Amino acid sequence: MSVQSTSPQFKQNAHHALHDMQLQKALGNVRQNFIERRAVAAANLPEFEALRDQACDLRDHVLAHIDLYLEAYEKKVLAAGGHVHFARTSEEACQIIVDLAKARGAKSVTKGKSMVSEEIGLNAALERNGMAAIETDLGEYIIQLRGEAPSHIIAPAVHLNQEDVEAEFRRVHTHLPADRNLEEPETLLAEARAILRSKFLASDIGVTGANFLVAETGTSIIVTNEGNGDLTQLLPKVHVVVASIEKLIPTLEDASAMLRVLARSATGQDMSVYTTLSTGPRRPDDVDGPEEYHVVLVDNGRSNMLGTQFQDMLRCIRCGACMNHCPVYHAVGGHAYGWVYPGPMGAVLTPSLIGVDKAGHLPNASTFCGRCESVCPVHIPLPKLMRHWREREFERHLAPASVRYGLGIWAYFAKRPRLYRLTSSLAMRLLALAGKSKGHFRWLPLAGGWTDYRDMPAPQGSTFQAQWKKQGGDR
Template identity: 50%
Template sequence: MEIKSMRFKANAEASLANVVLQGNLKNAKGKFVTKRAEAIKEIDDFEGTRDAAAAIRNKVIDNLDLWLERFETRAQETGATVLWAKDGAEVCRLVTEIARKHGVTKVTKSKSMLSEEAGLNQALEAAGIQPVETDLGEYILQVDNNEPPSHIIAPAVHKSLDDVADLFHKVHGTPRKTEIPALTREAREVLRGHFLSAEMGLSGGNFLVAETGSVALVTNEGNGRMVTTMPKVHVVITGIEKVIPTLEDLSTLMRLLPRSATGQSISNYFSILTGVKKPEEHDGPEHLYFVLVDSGRADVVGGEFHEMLRCIRCGACMNHCPVYQTIGGHAYGWVYPGPMGSVLTPLYAGIENSIDLPHAATLCNQCGVVCPVKIPLPDLLRKLREKQTDAGLRPLTERIGLRVWAWVAQRPALYGLGARVGARYLKWLAGEDKSIRLLPTAPEWTRGRDFPAPQGKTFRELYAARQNSAKGSA
């Protein structure tokens, strides 16, 4: 997928001004947050379960080479073929080759964020193979001129019922429907034909189980089951970091993943797929391929951002992020939005291609608090900011500003004086309304909102006064 993260500020501004989007985001936000809060109450030892989940993920990531080899051996023993891809281009090449080998003309796809990273749909189309997205949200976006997803769990969360009603009326040529169940049935009927006629099914993988050489898939709609049951070829595209040790570990992670993602105790369907169909079986693929993808992951192993490899892609961080809740997913400009994306995009798509993302956070740590595998997202964002500064990637004005600030901050008397003058100047500037409409030194800060003015005394003055009065009363 093309990276548009350098347009973050402009995109965010457009999102804020989009009245329809603001309504849709407001509607979605409450639902995700409330449902998760309810669902985690069912877990007696939620913190203990989070610790256990983080430990499971660390166990593999700390020795990823060995676990990958182990998974590969087990998967091959079950009759699967294991392929490796360094980047998106190689994913596209491998999948196209598999399709050609088996005479595939149509591919049904269950949601795969990695195929979004790789731009796989465009590559398949260019090779004359028809990709059909089957997750309802992804399908809506595909028939709307391949619009990119704005959320990893609910890809079309930015669209309203009216948007979908208009879209289906236009692309299906059917009478316009206004009820959600009727629209869902319409998509079901269109997609059922594709499920039965596609020669190849393509899925992501929520987890790869080293014990059994299996892929585990979490879905609600049943499209994941369809694409892994009906076509004769099944291709799994997944990141190299997705391995977990055992089926017991899978159960622990499953207590957290659906609850964190959609607020469900368990997803509707949870499939563990191992090997290929036996000759006497009625259904299942005859050929199973795993494409294990690097695309930047190997370079994160063992480094200062390795904790990000624990991520199980639940989306809780974005659902709880005040920035995501306000601007939606498209502004982030790549596959993964929210705090997760603000870390993953610089790591996988280049720190220089996503300058604003690590700053698109208030560092309030809501994301860190809800993360089921305890990734310290604010710390990682802060580290990315440091890296940008070290690499000289920040704007000149900011760099000079910080130098000046650092110089003054090392001289307490001067700093105190500056703060006193500044506070009084801002109070004077605000006048009677106590808020500043336009801050001349940083006009960006006041473009969308007023700046509350300091009310006279600085923190240090107030603190000194409090110490004095404490001494006086003692």
């Protein structure tokens, strides 16, 4: 069973988020830090724009040949002594991992940060089967204690403030002295480090995601800053990589190319601290490392996106730049989106994976400012793809009746330009006259969606079209 979605309640979610002062304070960190850091990293590398173009082409090439790269990759993993499992759905993926863990008598499963494991609902599946699933990324650990989902794909606890973390650690880590100092971020980190260190050493199975899978060598690559992914995969007897099928890249050279745009786009680092290339299990003369190496390749609806207008979305390398730069994300945070993937990439991907009937609100939650596309390292046309979803939503009569009638009336006039000009200039004059005294309206018929939250300024002068014509502007 994959993660339950609250995407259909996006409007209510967003409403709550806007009134949550703690959340609004935390979101200030996204607005400030991510944007500035990425800009500096991009400016410091003259080749950055060319690298983005190259990354986009590379991902397109892979998607057009994904079946063949998967086959080549599988062959190399097997040759290196690893195992490859294919899962059509979330349920199949979880079952594969649960069966693996059960067969080995596992009690404790440590996890590196992995969005696809969130997508398939792996933690819940492991726990239903009597195993402890332990998130080891600091942010993931914090939200797991709170029983929350990540609110950002690379900064899962970005919706929290330091006080929230302190309160949670005091609630859960009751074996530690109650009067200990947890008022500095450093002491919070030290406490998490000590607790998770013992979990790493006691773990039976380590599950990580993969940023890239290299077809040339059968290698999985993870990128972390904390080193938790490495301890997750290095210490237990079994390493399970769970990755979606589009993560393939052809060669080690392509890995280098993609790494150059990933961290810069994500955190604004030139390179993440730990980039780890893993190929198969422990070798005969090794003195550490996992004895078994498994890869679970998850489709979960992606193969159906190929060949459609949404294929471009599969170029995504999960850097999070789109949400870091999104005014809607800045305003409501990630949880409002109601499923695993928030922000612009989530607004496009979520309807593909769980259905436009459930997630149709998300592509509407956009100002179409285009910042997401302008920073996407693989040039995904996110606004265009959101528009495609809006069109589908409309075609399938999923939009509310008021929206449909409204658009119908507007279309009637828009198709008749002379009538449109006449009516709009009449309406403008009428509004200008009515609002003359105050200069704005606190209420207007049929415009409650606007005037409930802000005043509507009274129009001044003639319509835009009339002014444009007067200035001799082209049609």
